[in-house]
Amino acid sequence: MSAAHTQERQMSSDGNPYRPWPARITSILDLTEKEKLFELRIIDPEIREAFQFHAGQFVEVSIFGVGEAPISISSAPSKQGFIELCVRNAGDVTGALHKKRCGDVVGLRGPLGRGFPFEAMKGNDVLLVAGGLGIAPLKSLINHIHDERHEFGKVTIMYGARNPSEVLFRYQFDMWRHRDDFNLMLTVDESDDAWDGEVGLVTKLFEKIDVDPDNTYGAVCGPPVMYEFVIAEMRKKNMDVDKIYMSFERRMKCGIGKCGHCGVGHQYACIDGPVFSYWEAMNLQGAI
């Protein structure tokens, strides 16, 4: 395991890892009908400065009176002082968060878990595959790669959504479509008249790419059903099992390896993951 792919342990200021830090919502962007992008700043300046993370790590968002929910960080670690969270209105906590306004305060714990092996990926091509809300953690990695673009070879991004109205981060991807340093491919299951991208499952996009298997890292995140099919395509391109990384969604409740809810195989998604290599995931019974 590379040094970069290790878990971070960060405690809250008083040594109680269950105690959230108050953080202010400094921007809210409506992405789709169900998803909003929140920008948060931890209020205590010392803790805000100490908050260093890796792409693929997550935070526990706390709203007192409702509870906590694990949300992956969407902004790049290269951007300091704030974090962005792409949140789907899907449960009690995320529902309450969607009702918050700019300037409101919520609680934050983190950064938690093990992210993508960014340092190990340097010097290689990177193939990123996202399905649906799976773009949220990959966005952090994509933007981090962007900020250190010269460190990487060919960068290919495949992103599939159900339909054009559910494509997240359109504002960024529309601008990136004509860049030659990112091979960006968007696809939707069902198109509409205005859509001029690909139509079909994200796995279909593999027909359009060449992969140098000795020199390519994969990063995958999407709904549970997606992994098996995307990995099959990556294996067809002869990518190594230990160079494909994937982020798992599980019920991370405490986020620090105590409460047991996010158990996957013999590991906990919250401290051993949520990012695992495919080799590790194959060894986790019931993971894929």
Place this chain on the structure above:
Amino acid sequence: MFFRVIDKERLPDLIAGLSSEYEVVGPVEKDGRFVFAPISDPAQVRLDYDTTLLPPKKWFLPPKETIMRFCRADEEVVDDEVFAPPRVLFGLHPCDINALLLMDNVFLEGYVDPYYKARRENTLIVGMSCMPTETCFCNVWNTDEVHWGFDIFLTDLGDRYYASLRTVKGAEILDRHVANRAVSDEDTREFQRVVHRFKQGFNNNVDTTQLPVLLDAKFDSPIWDEIGDACLSCGACSMVCPTCYCFDVADRLEPDQKTGLRIRTWDSCQFKEFAAVAHGQNFREDRASRVKYRYYHKQWGYLSKFERVLCVGCGRCARACPAGISPVKVIEALQTGEVQ
């Protein structure tokens, strides 16, 4: 380790002495069974108990515990102090002491759980030797012996106790509260005889050979469906288990709707919602997958992190299970491929 001997009839002196400085929790009878409860009179203590209904874990990880009080308006924590009175847990058997050592790995390694830690630090442990019951299988995991994790350990030699003193505090307390003398060669010989008798008393000798390999190799075995069909998902096994530590966290608002409590309660991986995520996906929807997960985590997941299995062979789950599922039966089924 240092050793002293105390006369059996002087033991109440020790309990009474401890009661003057600590809250003493020990095994007492309740409706024909035994529980760990606070004691007010040394005569209540039943050191002949077989096993208790609930393990001592509740004195470190209470079934329900407020971890913080909060104010909603500014999302501020107003209080997260831990209430941990000085306490003695008296009369713990080796399995239960070993179970606390396994819990320590979870709560004191990596991120430290301040609530568990405060109670652990404020609690003295006085261990007590035992004899195997029908459901005991601590011999299988070598948790029938304990060499640390206590302040004093008393081995019953009939008319006297062979006291092992692990900590300075334990040695001081023994000396302060009860008449004691040096250990003679004959005392140590009798200690060996007693321990030998104890080791002969087990009737469960389940074969645990290559258990992690079997768990992986037989992950899709039909034995899990059979065991899952029998399981009622009641979670009793987790509640009575001295090493099950999973919990849930929920907020409760006070009547003023402005302040509230964040509360954690015992939870069980056997409950259907345990691994469900927000938009409806449940990673262990059927009973078979949940029973399997429990064994998988205890006998392999925990082992892969801490080099021990997360079971001490106390047999409480075997006694509590209304469907008659026990670790001994499950491991035998894995070995033989048949559920007996």
